[in-house]
Amino acid sequence: MLVLGLETSCDETGVALYDSERGLLADALFSQIEQHRVFGGVVPELASRDHVKRMLPLIREVLAEAQVAPAQIDGIAYTAGPGLVGALLVGASCAQALAFAWGIPALGVHHMEGHLLAPMLEEQPPAFPFVALLVSGGHTQLVRVDGIGRYQLLGESLDDAAGEAFDKTAKLMGLPYPGGPEIARLAETGTPGRFTFPRPMTDRPGLDFSFSGLKTFTLNTWLQCRDAGDASEQTRADVALAFQQAVVDTLTIKCRRALKQCGLNSLVIAGGVSANQALRRSLEKMLGELKGRVFYARPRFCTDNGAMIAYAGCQRLQAGQQGGPAIGVQARWPMEQLPAL
Ligand code: KG4
Ligand code: ZN
Secondary structure (H helix, E strand, O other): OEEEEEEOOOOEEEEEEEEOOOEEEEEEEEEOHHHHHOOOOOOHHHHHHHHHHHHHHHHHHHHHHHOOOHHHOOEEEEEEEOOOHHHHHHHHHHHHHHHHHHOOOEEEEEHHHHHHHHHHHOOOOOOOOEEEEEEOOOOEEEEEEEEOOEEEEEEEEOOOOHHHHHHHHHHHOOOOOOHHHHHHHHHOOOOOOOOOOOOOOOOOOOOOEOOHHHHHHHHHHHHHHHHOOOOOHHHHHHHHHHHHHHHHHHHHHHHHHHHHHHOOOEEEEEOHHHHOHHHHHHHHHHHHHOOOEEEOOOHHHOOOOHHHHHHHHHHHHHOOOOOOOOOOOOOOOOHHHOOOO
16 A cells, blocks of 8 residues: 655655555655744744645655656545644645545544654564653653554653753753754763753652753753853853753653553654654663663654654555545644554
8 A cells, every 4th residue: 555644743844655565665854944943933824834835846756756656646644633733734635635636545644643653664663562752842751552543641741842841941041943953962062960950750650751840940050150151162061961861861760660560671762852862872771771672763754754644644544544535633632542453
């Protein structure tokens, strides 16, 4: 089965073609980051308008690269939520229009399920069951995964998502959007041990997270240094490293706890923050101690992309799931509501 995947939930237009027999045939991405950077974050209306401009050229590009004609496509998968409603509507209406014209089904896909399944596109995919840490700009969740659509939420962030904490902290420190990669880059030259930040909610049982206090702690440390006349690049890097280390340690502690609770030693990390090298190293070390393994997608498929949507949609369409012609999108959409395959 050959599926065209469309992703437009936020500030990236992603298009890909996935074939159940031959794997990923082509994928293309346009990132709007440059357009939003001047505003310090994503401007929803600008995002929607840009998706409209990019969508059809990207679809043509992907079809040409894979040397595929529309008549060969069996279905279209589009991100139906969660995300920015205006942005989602662009992908949904485009998918439904093409599906109607081509006489094939269109299916709305859950964005976080897309992220969760992205490591399946790699050479050594994880096998069910596993624990998944979903860390994106909008979500921080620990999920027990027993199969596609068989998700049990173990814990989640009570306030800021991990990526959001990176982005907001970076902004407070005068770094450009998106802050995750900026903090990660700065942290490379930070001095280990100069600052130690709290590891929120690790001293009590449970698998929930809270990153908003850490963000404030980081800001206060940075402001104290600056007021004392030390706003050097080195100090900025030292603060970035301390912040990143606190987030990484917190996520690692909770992942270990979740694995223990489920009696599993297979961990999947997905979403934009799973591209973070320090997080990968820390989780690899922890899983090494547990004689288990951590799985993640190549960096390009950690952040938003069309390939993960094409893959997730293909699994569901192949299992016979039907979407119907309605253009329905959801800004919020709990993943446990998805039907099991
Ligand atoms: O999954 P994603 O592309 O979009 C959402 O679904 O939200 O995640 C974007 C988030 C942003 O907050 C970005 O700062 C963060 O992922 N991010 C990173 C890194 N690369 C992207 N955070 C930490 N380290 C990175 N290397
Ligand atoms: Zn995402």
